[in-house]
Every structure is written in structure tokens, then in C-alpha cells.
Amino acid sequence: MTQISKSNPHEPHTVYIKPSKGLAALNLRDLLHYRELIFFMVWRDVKVKYKQTLLGMAWAVVQPVMTMLVFTFLFDRVAKLPTEGIPYPVFSFTALLPWGLFVTALNQGSRSLVAHQNMVTKIYFPRLILPTASVFAGMVDFLIAFVILVILMFIYQVAPAWHLLWTLPLFLLLAIITALGVALWLSAINVQYRDVNQALPFLTQFWLFATPVAYSASVISEKWQIVYSLNPMAGVVNGFRWALLGVGNGPDITLWVSVAISVLIFISGLFYFRSMEKTFADTI
């Protein structure tokens, strides 16, 4: 759509505006130019999220802990699902960490363009900033919940898999790429079709069942493992359990399938978003 050329820093930069054709170039230079805005948007979202609430930041603890308690009652006490020798609360909470990050990112990210309608229709900035910032804003909740996990592991005397811990950021990155990829698709579609708002609660619920959060991936029979790993979040959750608790098989073909799907969603989402970006202000 537009490009900024900046030969001499003291010269005002020149912007060429012309209709873009086909898949627009990603224009990362523009994104770089506005990098501080990403920081400010994340900072604002974090700051505003728990304003005028009684519990404030405690909500970041209450939500995953309550879910964990419900899961423990249903799947451990009632259904007695196998947990590969790990106490169920620690087993499920390990999965709830990346899952919580993913769900928040997906929901906030998908609604981000419509939620910032007045910005989109009034001023220029790289629209990619909106879903990106929404996804990263969930990181603070993630870090708080991570502290709770450490406390839980201490209480239940579960030793972390020290030698595997270094892989954790990689799985976190996979969760973020997946969430951002889906959010790019859905936020751009949401601009024209608000059906996305209706589909999101259903989608997240369905996705939760398709991901080994409440149960162990080992309950899926061997021949379905590859199909199961088409859900990138299965790879993320299995990876978290492996890196933190040392359970499961570790990286195998199913993880690489998850990674490939995740990257595919992300790259295609990026191009779809860029190709729709030019009409956002007109159709939103």
C-alpha cells in the first residue's frame, strides 16, 4: 500500500500512496517505525484490564486456579483420568498456563480491530499492531499464573525437569505464533463479518476439548496421534508438560506436524491480513 523511504534522517521522509495489487508486501519497515506503539498498546491493555475491579490483579490468579479446581473435581475425583504419575492439580495447571494465554490472545486479538474502530477509521498506523498488542498483553497474566504453578509444584513436591526447562520458551513461542496466526485471520474477517463474535465462544470451547488440557494426550490411540497433532495447541500443551514435568515423549513427529500447521496459519494469516488491510477503514 505505502512505503516510506528514508535516505537522510534530517529530511522529512517521503510517502508514496498508491493502490496495492495482489498480496501486499509485508511492509515491515513501517511496523518498525511504529514499534513504540506496540509497547504502548500492550502497556495500556495491561494497565486498563483490571481497573475498577475489587480483586484487581488477583483475577489473573483466580481464573486459572478455579478452572484447575473444577477440572480436578471432574476429571480426577469423578472420572479418574490417568496423569502419568503427576498429581492432577499440577498436571492440569501446567496445561492451563499456555491454554489461558492462548484463549485470551485469541479472543482479544480477534476482536481488536473492531474494538478499536475509531482508531482504524481516523488515523493511519500499521493495523498489524492491534492484534499483535492484544496477544502480547496476555503475557502478564501468564507470568502471574506461572508463579502459582511454581507454588503448586512446591506444595505437591513435584520436581521440575531441570534438563528440559530451556525448551519452555520455544513452546511459549509456538503458543504465541498459533494465537497470533488465528487472531490475524479472525480479526480481519471480523471487520466485515461480525459472525466471528458469535463463533468465538464456541470455537474456544471446542478447541479446549480438542487439546489435552484436562486429560493426557496418551489417552488418544496411537493411530490417531498424527491427526490429533493437527491442532497446534496439542503440541504446545504436550511440550509444556514435557519441558516442565518431564512427562510424555518429547519432540517427535507429532510436534513437528503441530509446528508446521502453526507456522502455516501464521504466514497465511499475515498475508490475508495485509491483503484485507486496505479496505479495513471502509468496511469496518
Add this chain to the structure above:
Amino acid sequence: MTTAISVHNLGKQYKIGAAETKFRYNMLRDVIVDTVSAPVRLAKAMIGKSDRRMNQNYVWALKDVSFDLEEGKVLGIVGRNGAGKSTLLKILSRVTEPTTGTVTVRGRVGSLLEVGTGFHPELTGRENIYMNGAILGMKRAEIDAKFDEIVDFSEVSQFIDTPVKRYSSGMYLRLAFAVAAHLEPEILVVDEVLAVGDAEFQKKCLGKMGDVAQQGRTVLFVSHNMSAILRLTQEAIVLNKGQLIMRAPSQEAVDFYLSSGQSQAGERVWEADEVPAASAPFTPISLKVKEISGKVVDTVRSTEPVTVEFEYKLSSPITGLRVGLYVSTMRGEYVFTSFDTDTPALYEKFDTRDAGHYVSRAELPADLLNEGRYVVGVNASSFGVRRYFMDENALAFNVDISGAPGTQWAEPRVGPVRPRLNWKIERIG
């Protein structure tokens, strides 16, 4: 001189009617077919092959517009509602992409009146300054450097650490404006048509714009206020139905704009595409100037009463609606403003106006206006709630002063009014 803005064959096409046809069902069969095909349509739309049948109606909001603007010049843009003024500014500020043509812009484009975008009510004044500055494209260091200046200008220093949701609307606007005003873009675009705030605030905006122009920066100024155009710009372009029809020194352009296009003499009819969607449920139909015999005329006699008739439709009831006239001179100075519910009796009787077809008719008394050409603007609003419709240049008419007081002397009289005053001459000594 270097060129700040170079616009070449710019065009912008909008799809219209897509939403209309989508929701216009005639038969249950259509509904079922439409529902069944919805996933297919969604899939098609997602891969960019939108259904041709669905959006056949296109309209060119801007077509083949070309002009160059040198650095440091102030250019006025005039045109009716829907002429493409705002679309042009939106393309220049990169909010929307053109359909055809190219624009080369040298420097940062800032918009003075899209203020407060991205303000969050829960954040404090201080936090919003940083947030808003970043959205407008300022670097953090730049905001740091100008922070004190922004706070001083906004006059809200006492409340700078209070969430802006506790601000009065005036404080909120002042703060928002202060940030936008300190952006110091190389090119400033000002859309006064979209301006919010009270007269005092608007005056401040225009003042700031004048300063910016003095500093040798490039300004594009859209306004319906011809006196502001004449005062602040040296040159202006006239847009009509998306096309640039004239570029000339401001006085010439304003004269051309005011005297052209007033479709028929003494009458203005609004076509459907001239009425913004945002004016619903109010739809203006026509404005007429009639002489005492009831004939629509372009020139009225100052010695006879004149009737101004505004015809409009309401598609749903409006509470507190007032429909009014602004009469101003060709130079843009207001002569008077009057609303149809000014009198207490009508104010009470038309507290809520039901849906329907209306005419609001005002009689201008004899011996009111002086010789010359006057512009009538119309406005429909609910005070303090919403402005439904406004057209500051709905039509223009001439006043002929034959037989008016003082015409025995062949000299022009200054001032826009020519009242027949009740003079008495007494010899007291």
C-alpha cells in the same frame, strides 16, 4: 520550492448497496437460499472473490483528481457534502487506500481535528498523552520533550494524574487537542466539517492552524465556513461530485463555489447521494426562497417579506428536534440564526416530532437585509444531543433594494442589514 504533496489521477471507489441487497428478502425461498449459501459466500469473500452479484453498485467518491501543492502553502478545499473532501483527506492521511492514482507526500501528515483518538477513559491525563502521542506517530523521546508544553497548553495540569473519565468534556477536548497540536507534522490536514467542540474551542483550533501556516508548514484546510477559507488560505480547490472542478486564488474559488451549482435559482434540492447516511432518521428534501406571491425566486425585494421553506422527512420520531436557518453574507459573516421552535408555544407543541413529511417555513420580515448576495445554511439538531444534518451553503439568493430606505442616494451602505428605522427629527432649539 519543493513539492509537499503531489496528487495524480486519484480515484476512490466505494461499494454501495451491498448491505442493502443482502438484507432485502422478498420471499422465504430467498431467505433459505441465502442462509444455505452463506458459508460458501463467506469462504468466497475470505479468499477475496467477493460475489459480483452482491455488490454491483459502485460509486466514485473521488475521480481523476490531480494537483500539486508546494511546501509552506495553505490550500483550502471547498465543496458540498459528499463532494469527496473528506475522502481526499482520508487518502492523504493514509487511513484508506485509493482505488486508482498515486499520491506522493513529503513529510509526516498530521490531522488537527481527529483529536482524542485512542484516549482511554481509565487512563490518567499523563498516560493518555503518551498513548495518544504514540498513536499519532510521535516517538517517546519527542513526547518527553514536549510534555510540559502540552500540559500547559491544555490547562489541565492540576488533573494530569486523574483518569480522563473524571474530566469535563471541555478539559478532555483541550487535552486531546493539545497533543494533536504538538505533533508538529510537516503537513497538517484540518477537516473543520468534522470539528467538535464549542465555538471557543474551534476558534482555538483555527488560531493554531494559522500559527502552523505562519511557521511555513503545509496545510490542507477543509471548511464550510467561507470566511475562514478566505482568511486562512491563499488558494483553494473546488470539488464537486468527486471531481476537481476548479483551482484558483481563494476569493475566486469561493465566489465560483457559492454562485455555481445552486441547481435552480432560489431552490435547493438534495439528491439521495448528497445526504450522509449519518443524518438518518432526518432526510432533507428541499429548501426554497419564495417571494410574497409564492413564486420561487433567486432575487428578492428587500421591501417585501420573504418566505424560506425547508422541506424534510423523518423516518422515525425525534425528540427535541429543531430545524433552523443560518443566513450569512458571501464573505461568510453570519447575519442571523433562527430555529423553528424558537417560540415557547412551538417549542412545547413539537417536543417530539413524529415520523412524517414536514415543511418548516419562516417569514423574513420586510426591510431586513441590505443589498447583496446571501447564503442560507440549514441545520437540524437536537440541542446538546445530536446534529442530524447541516449544510452551511444550501443556497444563495440576491437582495434587491429598490424602494428601500435611503435609496435616494446612489451609494452602497455598509453592513448586512438595512432596517427601516423609525426616525424622528425634532427641533429643540
